[in-house]
Amino acid sequence: MKFHGRTIVGGSAEGVALVSVEPVSFYGGVDPETGIVTEPRHCIEGENVKNRVLIFPRGKGSTVGSYVIYRMKKRGVAPSAILNSETDMIITTGCVIAGIPLMDRFDEEFFRILRTGNLLKLNASEGWVELISNLS
Amino acid sequence: MLGGEYGPAVAKSIELLVAVGKIFEAERLIPIESAHVSGVSYKNLGDAGLEFLEEQADLGAKVRVKTTLNPAGMDLDRWMDLGVPEDFAVKQMRVIKAFKNIGIEATCTCTPYLIGHVPRFGSQIAWAESSAIAYSNSVIGARTNRESGPTTIASAITGRTPLCGYRLDENRAPQKIVIVNAKLKTPFEYSALGYLVGEKVGSAVPYFKGIFHPDLESLKALGAALATSGGIALYHIEGITPETLKFDDEKLKGLDKIGVDEKDLREASIRLSSEVKDPIICLGCPHCSLKELKHYAKILKDKRLRRRLIAFTSRGVYDQAEKEGCIKDIEHAGGRVFRDTCMVVAPLKEMGWREISTNSFKAAHYASSMGIATYLSAAEHVLREASA
Numbered sequence: 001m002k003f004h005g006r007t008i009v010g011g012s013a014e015g016v017a018l019v020s021v022e023p024v025s026f027y028g029g030v031d032p033e034t035g036i037v038t039e040p041r042h043c044i045e046g047e048n049v050k051n052r053v054l055i056f057p058r059g060k061g062s063t064v065g066s067y068v069i070y071r072m073k074k075r076g077v078a079p080s081a082i083l084n085s086e087t088d089m090i091i092t093t094g095c096v097i098a099g100i101p102l103m104d105r106f107d108e109e110f111f112r113i114l115r116t117g118n119l120l121k122l123n124a125s126e127g128w129v130e131l132i133s134n135l136s
Numbered sequence: 137m138l139g140g141e142y143g144p145a146v147a148k149s150i151e152l153l154v155a156v157g158k159i160f161e162a163e164r165l166i167p168i169e170s171a172h173v174s175g176v177s178y179k180n181l182g183d184a185g186l187e188f189l190e191e192q193a194d195l196g197a198k199v200r201v202k203t204t205l206n207p208a209g210m211d212l213d214r215w216m217d218l219g220v221p222e223d224f225a226v227k228q229m230r231v232i233k234a235f236k237n238i239g240i241e242a243t244c245t246c247t248p249y250l251i252g253h254v255p256r257f258g259s260q261i262a263w264a265e266s267s268a269i270a271y272s273n274s275v276i277g278a279r280t281n282r283e284s285g286p287t288t289i290a291s292a293i294t295g296r297t298p299l300c301g302y303r304l305d306e307n308r309a310p311q312k313i314v315i316v317n318a319k320l321k322t323p324f325e326y327s328a329l330g331y332l333v334g335e336k337v338g339s340a341v342p343y344f345k346g347i348f349h350p351d352l353e354s355l356k357a358l359g360a361a362l363a364t365s366g367g368i369a370l371y372h373i374e375g376i377t378p379e380t381l382k383f384d385d386e387k388l389k390g391l392d393k394i395g396v397d398e399k400d401l402r403e404a405s406i407r408l409s410s411e412v413k414d415p416i417i418c419l420g421c422p423h424c425s426l427k428e429l430k431h432y433a434k435i436l437k438d439k440r441l442r443r444r445l446i447a448f449t450s451r452g453v454y455d456q457a458e459k460e461g462c463i464k465d466i467e468h469a470g471g472r473v474f475r476d477t478c479m480v481v482a483p484l485k486e487m488g489w490r491e492i493s494t495n496s497f498k499a500a501h502y503a504s505s506m507g508i509a510t511y512l513s514a515a516e517h518v519l520r521e522a523s524a
Binding site: 006008009031032062063064066067068071072077087088089092093095096097102104 | 148151152155156158159175180181182183184185187188284285286287
């Protein structure tokens, strides 16, 4: 099954989906040394974003979040790709400077069908995401 | 530029501006005349930001337009007097060095327009720092969006920005009318008005009626507060700001109106203000102008302060104030004037601060969110109350 979205930062990736229904703040919300989500009571608190295809509606919080994404990439704990419903300047900036594929504005069924644990393959430059296996 | 013929830093910067342009549906990049970069305090940047800036400098990034810098987390020379920890100071100096290597002037002020960085009316600029954005858009009539640290750096080293938002005529028109039914006298009252209106109109463009003869200091305070509680980047004041001539009654017809009176302003300051016992008086958010420092010096002349007073300003203004003798008068009364930093971006907790009093709603907003109890009142009032 293939979904189409808007390319913001190109590149290709493969990884296991981690889906958050809530916006994500990288500054203060994710540990830049480990990739673990630390924001208290967040729906993916305790999960590790490292090498995952991270899916969430949009960014939130301080613009310093862009630098946190960059730092995570340098430490090897960044997501392999980020997929948003409607992305914003913080996430866009972070993905460009870190070199992480970023897409948004998917087909309607995208967020209904995808679940944490799905294996995904994507090519952001070409604007598609493929569901390889839905084992979760 | 994207092809890498100008080096990797330029290529990366263009990639960033194109991506940001895409999310705001800009049709192309346009040239800019100047940039002002925020995200300077190590308190906010942390090691993540420091690493990014050092890498940019190592890649050979150089600015192509006049570029100034927002306040740092400390006075770059007198950080010890401020009580800033040494490990913080070491990291902060690395941040400044990286910016200097990129060719950015280490002005370390939120009021670049007071020290010679004054854009022309109508010019396209890429400025960060919400209060300076509000001032340059509204009072000067230059054009900038609410830029971030990384986008202003990218614009500075490419000389480009995406054409969108407040750069276009159609997005600069008033969206809400604010009728001011109060006689505003001090910058403190303008700060209260800005905070209140920012809460009510969010990120719309307000058009003020009923404001007469504001000085530069009042407009500086108004814009800073509007940008703090709301996301306001542009405001107009009838008969005062330069673009209002374009908006006749026909264009204003049909816009929502809100009224603000003296009672509303008093309530706003009571709401944000907390009780304090022995606060440090903090003035200079945004950074003090020469007129403000002269005014404080005059109030304090031959007086003695019972509390700590710290005024924050830029180096440019400090040097003028020193020549005019007002630094000496303020210090003689027991106050201090620091440069390069302020109560919003300095590591107040690590400096051991617990309570402040200030005339700035912006400072009160951020200090309270850092857990510092803040009392709000006019500068004249807090200075007179604390001196004899």
